[in-house]
Amino acid sequence: MSLGVLRGPTSGPVLVFELGGESADDERGGFGIELASVVQVLEPAALTLVPLAPAMVLGIMSHRGRIVTVIDPAPLLRGATKPVMGPETRIVLLRQGQRQSGNVGLLVARVREIVPASEMKDSEVSPGSGTGWVAQRGRRLINVIEVEPLLETLVRAFEANAKSRGAQGVTE
Amino acid sequence: MAAYIVVQRVLRIKLAVGFFGISILSAVVPLVAKTFVTDSALLWGLTVLGVLVFGGLGSTLLSSSLTRNIQTLSQFASSVSRGDLSQYVKLSKPSTVPDEVDTLANSINFMLDNLRELVAHIQRTARAVADSARDLSRTAEGVNASTEEVTGSIQQIAKGAELQAQLVERASKIISHIASGIENTARAAEDAAVASNDTAGAAQSGSHMGKLAVDKLRKVFEKIEDAGDRVLRFGEQSKEIGNIVNVITKLSQTTNLLALNAAIEAARAGEYGRGFAVVADEIRKLAENSSKSADQIAELIHANMAESDNAVVAMRESTEELAKGREDLSAIIQSLENITVTAQKGADVVGQISHITREQLEGAGEMVKAIENISSVAQSNASMSESASRAIKKNSASMQAMASSAVELTNLSHELQAVVTRFRLQPERGQGGA
Numbered sequence: 001m002s003l004g005v006l007r008g009p010t011s012g013p014v015l016v017f018e019l020g021g022e023s024a025d026d027e028r029g030g031f032g033i034e035l036a037s038v039v040q041v042l043e044p045a046a047l048t049l050v051p052l053a054p055a056m057v058l059g060i061m062s063h064r065g066r067i068v069t070v071i072d073p074a075p076l077l078r079g080a081t082k083p084v085m086g087p088e089t090r091i092v093l094l095r096q097g098q099r100q101s102g103n104v105g106l107l108v109a110r111v112r113e114i115v116p117a118s119e120m121k122d123s124e125v126s127p128g129s130g131t132g133w134v135a136q137r138g139r140r141l142i143n144v145i146e147v148e149p150l151l152e153t154l155v156r157a158f159e160a161n162a163k164s165r166g167a168q169g170v171t172e
Numbered sequence: 173m174a175a176y177i178v179v180q181r182v183l184r185i186k187l188a189v190g191f192f193g194i195s196i197l198s199a200v201v202p203l204v205a206k207t208f209v210t211d212s213a214l215l216w217g218l219t220v221l222g223v224l225v226f227g228g229l230g231s232t233l234l235s236s237s238l239t240r241n242i243q244t245l246s247q248f249a250s251s252v253s254r255g256d257l258s259q260y261v262k263l264s265k266p267s268t269v270p271d272e273v274d275t276l277a278n279s280i281n282f283m284l285d286n287l288r289e290l291v292a293h294i295q296r297t298a299r300a301v302a303d304s305a306r307d308l309s310r311t312a313e314g315v316n317a318s319t320e321e322v323t324g325s326i327q328q329i330a331k332g333a334e335l336q337a338q339l340v341e342r343a344s345k346i347i348s349h350i351a352s353g354i355e356n357t358a359r360a361a362e363d364a365a366v367a368s369n370d371t372a373g374a375a376q377s378g379s380h381m382g383k384l385a386v387d388k389l390r391k392v393f394e395k396i397e398d399a400g401d402r403v404l405r406f407g408e409q410s411k412e413i414g415n416i417v418n419v420i421t422k423l424s425q426t427t428n429l430l431a432l433n434a435a436i437e438a439a440r441a442g443e444y445g446r447g448f449a450v451v452a453d454e455i456r457k458l459a460e461n462s463s464k465s466a467d468q469i470a471e472l473i474h475a476n477m478a479e480s481d482n483a484v485v486a487m488r489e490s491t492e493e494l495a496k497g498r499e500d501l502s503a504i505i506q507s508l509e510n511i512t513v514t515a516q517k518g519a520d521v522v523g524q525i526s527h528i529t530r531e532q533l534e535g536a537g538e539m540v541k542a543i544e545n546i547s548s549v550a551q552s553n554a555s556m557s558e559s560a561s562r563a564i565k566k567n568s569a570s571m572q573a574m575a576s577s578a579v580e581l582t583n584l585s586h587e588l589q590a591v592v593t594r595f596r597l598q599p600e601r602g603q604g605g606a
Contacts, residue, residue: 015436035439036439038436040431040433040436041429042429043429087425088425111432114432114435114449114453
């Protein structure tokens with residue numbers, strides 16, 4: 001996995017959320033995403049499975065006539081294997097990036113809050129994550145995920161999957 | 173003596189007849205001589221001589237005939253005195269004109285007939301007496317033997333009577349024992365009757381109490397069922413509240429989401445949306461609090477519903493248990509009623525037993541009296557047997573005396589026969605009359 005492009009601290013607010021399997025303790029930092037990269041927070045709808053999709057892709061759903069690919073970042077970010085669906089599970093619809101990844105939604109266990117930039121103090125880049133940086137709010141540390149590397153990872157996963165299917169077709 | 177008197181009379185008669193004849197001749201002779209003789213002296217001498225001659229001749233003739241017949245009678249009397257009654261008196265010279273001797277001979281023959289008849293009768297009677305004495309002796313012996321047997325039997329009867337008296341005494345004791353046992357039984361039966369009546373009364377009281385308990389239990393059931401209905405209604409209401417809370421929660425979550433998205437939009441608007449973002453965030457926080465409160469309410473309702481469910485379950489279990497208890501109680505009441513009926517029947521039966529036992533007791537008393545009567549009769553029999561034994565012993569002695577008397581009578585009859593046989597009633601063969 002690539003370390004991705006490291007960006008500097010943002011000046012905008014950050015949407016703080018929790019991933020599946022994570023403790024709901026508010027004292028822990030959780031994950032965050034720049035609010036500028038977020039289109040909307042949706043309630044989880046019935047997902048349609050995508051054949052031969054990468055493991056991180058949970059399925060697709062329709063939102064206002066648009067197809068949204070719902071992915072679970074937990075295996076990538078936390079190593080969790082199974083998505084945990086709860087009453088507070090939400091889908092964070094991301095704004096389309098530079099890559100043509102289409103409309104992508106992140107499955108999160110709970111949206112905690114919107115933290116203004118003024119309440120955060122930038123920290124040094126999170127070592128080894130390759131997907132963002134760490135912002136500090138009081139004693140809590142928030143892993144702010146950068147959307148572009150995440151989408152890049154998704155696209156590459158699709159491409160690798162397609163390649164492996166092509167190789168399988170040639171050998172067959 | 174009688175024959176002598178008869179002979180004397182006969183002689184007197186003959187002499188009178190002779191003197192009468194002589195007198196006649198004496199009167200006739202002088203008359204005849206007077207006619208032929210004139211001399212008186214001679215006449216007188218002839219007369220005297222004639223008288224003497226005719227008198228003597230006549231007397232001799234008369235005396236000889238009289239003597240011969242009397243001798244015949246004397247010989248006949250001698251023969252009779254030797255016991256020969258077989259012959260009749262036959263005068264050697266029967267007179268043409270029956271005189272007193274003939275009359276005497278006839279009388280003697282008549283007497284002989286009577287004597288012969290008498291002796292024959294005596295002989296027959298003697299034989300009969302001998303036979304009877306023999307029979308009597310045999311009978312006496314037989315009676316003696318029978319008397320001994322009777323004595324033995326009477327002794328056995330006496331022993332039997334004693335044994336009977338002993339047995340009757342034992343039977344009396346046994347009957348008395350049985351009577352006392354029956355009395356105890358009667359007392360026990362009366363006690364049992366009282367106990368059965370008490371049982372029946374207790375069972376009836378228990379049944380009544382059980383019915384009261386069933387009524388109370390029914391009321392408890394009704395209250396419990398009412399409480400259960402209330403709890404169920406409370407559960408339903410709690411469910412409705414839960415539904416409402418769910419709606420509130422959903423609304424809160426939706427409001428939260430809307431507020432979140434509004435905040436996102438406001439943030440995207442930059443400085444222009446800052447105030448709106450604050451309001452949206454407040455709304456989101458309120459929605460979040462509402463959601464938390466709704467969650468708390470939902471938890472409380474869930475807890476209440478769980479409790480009410482538990483209460484309902486407990487109520488149902490209690491109701492089922494109470495229903496079982498009511499069934500058990502109904503069964504107990506039924507059992508008590510059955511016990512009442514059974515105890516009443518038992519009391520009736522025991523009463524009948526008591527009545528019968530009382531009758532048995534009376535019967536046993538009468539039996540005791542009867543046994544006492546039998547005992548007295550047996551004792552009387554024993555004493556009577558002893559008396560009979562004594563009487564039989566006396567009788568036996570009498571019979572022995574009678575047997576000896578019979579023997580003596582036999583001997584006497586033999587002697588009588590021997591005496592009577594001396595009289596010969598039939599003429600011996602080849603022997604003519606006297």
